[in-house]
Amino acid sequence: MIGFATRRLLQAVIVMLVVALLAFTMFRFVGDPINQMVGIETSIEEREALRERLGLNDPIAVQFYRFISKAARFDFGTSYQFRQPVSELFAKRIPATLELSLTSALFALIVGIPMGIYAGLNRESPISKLFLSVSLVGISLPTFFIGILLIFLFSVTLQWLPSFGRGETVQIGSWWTTGFLTVSGLKALILPSITLGLYQMTLIMRLIRAEMLEVIRTDYIKFARARGLPDRLVHFRHALKNTLVPVITITGLQLGAIIAFATITETVFQWPGMGLMFLQAVQNVDIPIMSAYLLLTAFLFVAINYIVDMLYFFIDPRLRVGRP
Amino acid sequence: MSVLDVKDLTVEFPGRNSVFVAVDDVNLSVEAGKILGVVGESGAGKSTVGNAVIGLLQEPGRIAEGEIYLHGQRIDQLPYKEKRRLRGRKIGMIFQDPLTSLDPLQTVESQLVETIKTHLPLSNSDAQKRAVELIDAVGIPDAGERIKQYPHQFSGGMRQRVVIALALCAEPELVIADEPTTALDVSIQAQILELMKSLCAERNVAMMVITHDMGVIADITDHVAVMYRGELVEYGETSQVLGAPNHPYTQSLISAVPRPDIKVERFPVVNYIEEAGTPQKQIDISTHWLGKARDYDKVTGPLVQIRDLDMRFETRGSVFPSRRKYFQAVKKVSFDIQEGETFGLVGESGSGKSTIARLVTGLYHPTGGSILFGKTELTSLKNRKDVLAMRRQMQMIFQDPYSSLNARMRVRDIIAEPIKFHRLASGNSEVRQIVDDLLDHVGLGVAAGQKYPHEFSGGQRQRISIARALATRPRFLICDEPTSALDVSIQAQILNLLKDLQEELSLTMLFISHDLAVIRQMCNRIGVMRNGELCEVSDCDQLFEAPQHAYTRELLDLMPSMELLSRANLESA
Structure with missing residues (x-):
């Protein structure tokens, strides 16, 4: 077990290093960073001085080492657009994205698992068939379309729920803001989390159903x-537990996907999270934000995968012995 | 009074267009402390009877007619919940495959405790105590320790003991055992049968044993019911039915059982049996393509010489050689196979007999020793052309007829493939003719070539495998448990076919089986294997009459007694 855990940890570190190399390459070689930092009227001498000061003339290996050691301390440089440290910008945005993705992941699990169990156990019942056909919608409609549909129905026509933003938020600690504690914050969460979680819910439901069968x-x-x-x-102690290994794998990967790729939903609902910031960064060629975002999503995926691998050991006793 | 009474039971499976009657008007009863055997071949409906009694008929099956009584109380019409309360409490069930009938994610203890608590009003600690007692009673040593383990930490035989303990949790009055020993080795089978017999007597349980194995029936049952296509054809005391069977089906079934005590030239062919390969146009082998141009070098001495063969598998890999662990599958095995003889390898699972087959065919590369085929040393063949030439001369027939044929290819293409691959025929029309003749010769008929493997039964598929093996005109045939997945009547036909082919084509065979009776009928000389080592090699008759090695004697003692069968068998044979 310990051997397995360390081996996987080592692999995780290697993956992170490769991603860091990519992020670094993007930083250094997508256009000249100096050109993007300074104005047109800056003289060549001043540019060279800045280049020297930023260490851009050092050997690549040294620069890469500097990049990694800074990144390990969450120092991703300064955003070109906002003239603020990237880590501060992210710190402000992360709570919004995490709250949204966790809510939608919970929604997907809490609704998807019971539906899957029901459909697996009562294969012929009309309700299972309804679940299956409705879930087809969840899989085949693109996220942005579902979002717009929901806005049209619940915000424009019925005027029940807000169509954009996080509502009122409450500050917790120095940098975490939460929408969980106010009514308007909770109301604002409903539409985006359904939009974001619908696809995962469908996937989980279909997977559980197939495994159950x-x-x-x-x-x-x-x-x-x-x-x-x-x-x-x-049904629950014997059947459900035996379906869990593949379900956990998929759920883990999907959670990573939800957090990393909330971009579209965040754009549709003007949700002030990382995804929205990332899109703006792409439009403005704000490379520090882009490379930090790349590192962050990679880290999320690697961390979740690592946790999933470890979870297998707790679920399946056959893995605990005899396997390298 | 009898514990179980089944009266006029008819079970139907409604299909799309027609209703399939799986069990037709069956009457049975079992008394306390007695064992009833229900015997028949696949599709006879014997398992369906058991499922109907315990109320677990597979959808859409239903009891169309008849009554089932447990201690005089009618149980077939009880509502679902009450039926469920009977299961485990009054009727226990034991399944065939101990490897799959336990939940892999729960400890043995938790499975026992939940079952005990479902049926008996016991506290957690009392239920745990009872669980340990049960595990002890079914003969698992260190019950207190082992009960905390998961199913995968037990061997097959031990798992079947756990299954039996689970079935006995709440002291049921009736236990239904569906093929309880089919998946087990002979020595384990003997132990489990002994255990079932003693539990039945000690606890005064009525037992219904469903099996296809006449040996099991002869060994432990008091009464026997013979089923054929859903009908009960014969029912009575075991000694009566086996000793003097009345119904022609029972007679033919008994005569098809291979005998360990006498060698017969051929198995009696019985016409009561399905899919008896209808006699097709026979070809005269001596003038046919199959028989001629057998351009092999003449060999003086044995055809195959195996010397000090060693094979080990790495079970734990490591960068450091000293930390690696190995499993020694074959240890210093040496034997010869003479040209034209059938050499048998017998042993229990894990004894290394299949590994030897794979080593000889080159599917594995040995870690040590040599395999001499004619004048060629197989282990040092490097050149692809030489390897192919050797492969053409030896072919293999596998155990599982369901997974050894490509499901996406027509039978004709399956058989033609080796001919085309080795470029043995000049053109497509010749290949076609050869394939047709082969299909005829193995008793399938030319029309079979158009079909896909799934359209055939197990026995027919094994015929396809044989035709495919013959297609390269081999001189050496390796049969790895060719009939262990088949019913006895089908087994008799396949073995007859192999014998005929061997005679016609003067094939040399390596025949691997766990079944001593089959080995005796097929082989000239026999090697007995245990834990990768060859214990004894001797002539067939000598091995059975005067075994030298202690393990051989043990194996022979473990065989279910066939005394009951002898009279009937001799008469029909």
Whole structure:
């Protein structure tokens, strides 16, 4: 177990280093950074001085090392657009994105898992068929379209829910702002999290259903029934637990995807999160923000994957022994 | 009074256009402390009877007619919840495959405790105590320790003991065992049968054993019911039914069982059996393509000489050689196979017999030793052309007829592939003719070539495998448990076919099986394997009459007794 954990940790570090190299390359070689920092009227001498001061004349390896050691201390340089440290900008935006993605992931799990279990156990029932056809909508409609549809219905026509922004937020600690504590904040969360979580919900539901159908046919479920165990135990203790390994894999990856790619939903709902900031950064060629965003998403994926791998050990005892 | 009474039971499976009657008007009863055997071949409906009794018929099956009584109380019409309360409490069930019938994610203890608490009003700690007692009672040592373990930490036989303990949790009055020992080795099978017999007597449980194995029936049952296509064809005391069967199906079934005690030239072919390869146009092998141009070097001495063969698999990899761990599958094995003989390898699972087959065919590369085929040393062949030439001379027939044929290819293409690959025929029309003749010869008929493998039964697929193996005109055929997935009647046909082919084509065979009776019928000389080592090699008759090695004697003792069968068998044979 410990051997496995360290090996995976080592792999994770290697992945992060490769991503860091990419982020660094983008920083250094997408256009001349000096040109983007200074105005047109800056003289060549001043430019050279700035270049020297920023260390852009040092060997590549030295620069890369400097980049990594700074990044490890969350120092990603200064944004070209805002003239503020990138880490501060992110710190302001991260709470909004995390709250949105966690809410939508919870929504996807809480709605998707029971629907999947039901559809797997009652294969022929009309409700399962309804679930399946509705879930097709979730898979096939693009996110932005669902978002606009929801806005049109609930904000424009019914005027129940706000169509943009986070509503009122409350400051917790030095930099975390939360929308969970106010009514308008909670109301503002509903539409974007449904928009963002619908696809994941569909995926989880279909996956659980397929796994359930598979597991229900196994001998140990038949044997559990033949021992007269109540359906509750058979379905939840024996069947559901055996479907979990693939579900956790997918859920983990999807959580990463939700956090990293909330961009579209954030744009549709003008949600003040990282995704929106990233889009603006792309439009303005704000490379420090782009490379920091790249590092951050990569880190999220690697961390979630690592946690998922470790979770396997707790779920499946067969992995705990005998495997390298 | 009998514990279980089944009266006029008919079970139907409604299909799209027609209704399939799986069980037709069956009457049975089991008494306390007695064992009833239900025997028949696949599709006979024997498992369906068991499922109907415990109320777990697979959808859309239903009891169309008849009544089931448990201790005089009718149970087939009970509502779902009450039926469920009977399961485990009054009727226990044991399944075939111990490797898949336990939940892999729960400890043995938690599975036992939840079952005990479902049925008996016990506290957690009392249920735990009872669980340990049960595990002890089914003969698992260190019950207190082992109960905390997960199913994958037990061997197959031990898992079947756990399954039995689970079935006995709440002291049921009736236990239904569906093929309880089919997936187990002979020595384990003997232990489990012994355990079931003693539990049945000690606890005064009525037991219904569903099996296709006449040996099991002869060994432990008091009464036997023989089923054929959903009908009960014969029912009575075991000694009566096996000793003097009345119904022609029972007679043919018994005569198809391979005998370990007498060698017969051929298995009696019985016409009561399905899909008996209808006699097709036979070809005269001596003038046919298959028989001629067998341009092999003449060999003096043995065809295959295996010397000090070693094979080990790495079970734990490491950068440091000293930390690597190995499993020694084959240890210093040496034997010869003479041209034209059938050499048998027998042993339990894990004894290394299949590994030897794979080493000889070159699927594995040995870690040590040598394999001499004719004058060629197989282990040092490097040149691809030489390897192919050797491969053409030896072909293999695998155990599982379902996974050894490509499901996406027509049978004709499956058989033609080796001919084309080795460029053995001059043109497509010749290949076609050869394939047709082969199909005829193995008893499938030319029309079979157009079909896909899934359209055939297990026995027919094994015929396809044989035709495919013959397509390269091999001189050496390796059969790895070719009939262990088949019913006895089908097994008899396939073994007959192999014998015929061997005679016609003067093939040399390496025949691998765990079944001593089959080995005896097929082989001239036999090697007994255990834990990767060859214990004994001797002539067939000598091995059975005067075994030298202690392990061989042990294996022979473990075989289910066939005494009951002898009379009937001799008469029909």
